[in-house]
Amino acid sequence: MDRDPRSSLATRAIHGGAVPLVEGAPVVPPPVQSATFVGGGPDGDPDLLYTRYGNNPTQRALGGRIASLEGTEAGVGVGSGMAAIALAILSLVEAGDRIVSSRFLYGATRSFMDSELPRRGVSVDWVDPWEPGSWEDAVGPGTRLLYVESPVNPTLRIVDVREVVKVAREHGIPVVMDATFSSPANFRPGEHGVDLVIHSATKYLGGHSDLIxxxxxxxxxxxxxITRLLHLYGPALDPHTAWLLxxxxxTLHVRMERHNRNALELARWFETAPEVTRVVHPGLPSHPDHRLAAELMDGFGGMLAVELKGGGPAADAFCRALALATVAPSLGGVETLVSLPRLTSHRGMSRADREVAGIPEGLVRISAGIEGLEDLKEDFARALGAAAEVADSA
Ligand SMILES: Cc1ncc(COP(=O)(O)O)c(C=O)c1O
Structure with missing residues (x-):
């Protein structure tokens, strides 16, 4: 029942991958905080249990839960979102191979592809995922995988991954997708043929900004x-972190309902504010991918961005005036987090390149938490007032 893809996501989030409970068993299995397990002797099982191998019972339970949520055969937890990305890619390529990737990626993923993959003899062909035919045009004889991230940070553009999968199938190569921003509650790429689905579980899956x-x-x-590479590179997920995750x-399902609702309501509210020149959220009809998001996703997500009149100085004043929302990088926790992409996720880019990528100086990214909406509006109204003072005096 728990692995039955027909059971709802809410049910799978709680029971997916779980072993049946016997009389007297703890309803919540405790974390198995042990590095190693009895075995390896002359009469033992040849398969060794060792926590770096990812086969600790707590790690296995997490893997089963992830697989159940995503509707895939298997899942594995590792030490960070970046470890997941690195191992997934490295499991598919060798020296001399090429990969085709969307050019719109989380900064560290981009750096991994720009600097680490070439050191291993792997090169990357970049595509604009919204340009018709771009994936097909970029695939060559040495291409081993297509890589995509969606929704994109911080423009929240949505890639139609069905088109990417179509091209991949024609060439017999896999698609790897980072779906961190949507979480499995809003979008499950495996249902559309994506071969490897990645999440930074630091964000919505963990949901409390307390683990990596x-x-x-x-x-x-x-x-x-991927597990084979986990043995060799070693970024195992500590059992206690696996248990917390x-x-x-x-509670993913209920948190996401609230994240989705708060973000959409805030986006609509910011649209009415005279201090704001643009609101970015896939749930707004003004978003370039609104129709695609409505077709593909079960929810529009908890992220939004607002562009302020008065540019960078107004965005700085906005942040300084916040009393409830916290200025910090990262996203997906129960608390509302605000960040300035020009100083955080995209600080490695030139101002001109940021403008081209849709990231002007006055852009403020908001990870809507699950607090009371009216309290958030009150906080943001004060921050908008501070931003307006700066914009008016400029
Ligand atoms: C889309 C996306 N992918 C991957 C990562 C990396 O995750 P982690 O910090 O857990 O390594 C992040 C981090 O912000 C992210 O936003």
Missing amino acids: AGVVAGSGERIQA DRGIR
């Missing part, structure tokens, strides 16, 4: 290839 973790979901064979996942 990554997960990958896919076929048993592909996850086994598993606890976070059980």
